[in-house]
Amino acid sequence: xxxxxxxxxxKITKRGQNVTFRCDPISEHNRLYWYRQTLGQGxxxxxxxxxxxxxxxxxxxxxxxxxxxxxxSFSTLEIQRTEQGDSAMYLCASSYPAxxxxxxxxxxxxxx
Amino acid sequence: DQQVKQNSPSLSVQEGRISILNxxxxxxxFDYFLWYKKYPxxxxxxxxxxxxxxxxxxxxxxxxxxxxxxxxxxxHIVPSQPGDSAVYFCxxxxxxxxxxxxxxxxxxxxxxxxx
Numbered sequence: 623x624x625x626x627x628x629x630x631x632x633k634i635t636k637r638g639q640n641v642t643f644r645c646d647p648i649s650e651h652n653r654l655y656w657y658r659q660t661l662g663q664g665x666x667x668x669x670x671x672x673x674x675x676x677x678x679x680x681x682x683x684x685x686x687x688x689x690x691x692x693x694x695s696f697s698t699l700e701i702q703r704t705e706q707g708d709s710a711m712y713l714c715a716s717s718y719p720a721x722x723x724x725x726x727x728x729x730x731x732x733x734x
Numbered sequence: 735d736q737q738v739k740q741n742s743p744s745l746s747v748q749e750g751r752i753s754i755l756n757x758x759x760x761x762x763x764f765d766y767f768l769w770y771k772k773y774p775x776x777x778x779x780x781x782x783x784x785x786x787x788x789x790x791x792x793x794x795x796x797x798x799x800x801x802x803x804x805x806x807x808x809x810h811i812v813p814s815q816p817g818d819s820a821v822y823f824c825x826x827x828x829x830x831x832x833x834x835x836x837x838x839x840x841x842x843x844x845x846x847x848x849x
């Protein structure tokens with residue numbers, strides 16, 4: 623049983639640098655979600671893909687953030703010109719057909 | 735404006751007793767509710783869910799109760815075990831179009847089960 627995987631697990635970067643995270647969903651899942659979690663909060667929705675189409679983006683996703691799912695399989699989340707406020711756990715989840723979402727282990731981003 | 739609220743940041747229970755975690759919501763459009771368990775440095779793990787057309791769902795030691803009129807749900811764990819110690823998140827979803835069941839989470843409740 624291969625669950626959702628994310629890479630890297632941890633990323634430390636300097637302010638102003640670009641970072642990219644990867645998510646590999648459960649293979650038969652066509653829905654893919656990105657969330658962000660900060661300390662003391664629950665995960666917050668960022669964006670949603672159905673197959674390769676990005677169907678919704680949260681207002682939390684500023685212009686510095688971009689996400690892709692080019693072939694409807696893995697997805698990438700890129701943050702350009704990182705800021706200290708971007709430090710968080712970035713979580714990927716997938717689902718199909720039920721509403722239950724299955725999460726990966728997350729990527730912990732620290733911006734210095 | 736928090737649409738899903740978990741008003742107890744923490745809960746401590748003795749092993750073998752019942753743990754009751756509570757959750758309130760404000761958005762009447764939510765039609766599916768889920769509970770997740772999270773250990774430090776890991777992603778949330780799905781536990782149990784309930785559709786708004788039901789008022790109870792049971793899976794082993796875990797039971798979720800939904801009171802739509804009060805916009806309240808609860809998770810019961812019986813009997814509680816030390817391995818249940820974790821942060822529990824309540825989440826809710828609505829179909830916002832295109833089968834997008836995005837989740838809205840509460841802030842979580844830290845459950846500690848003492849041996």
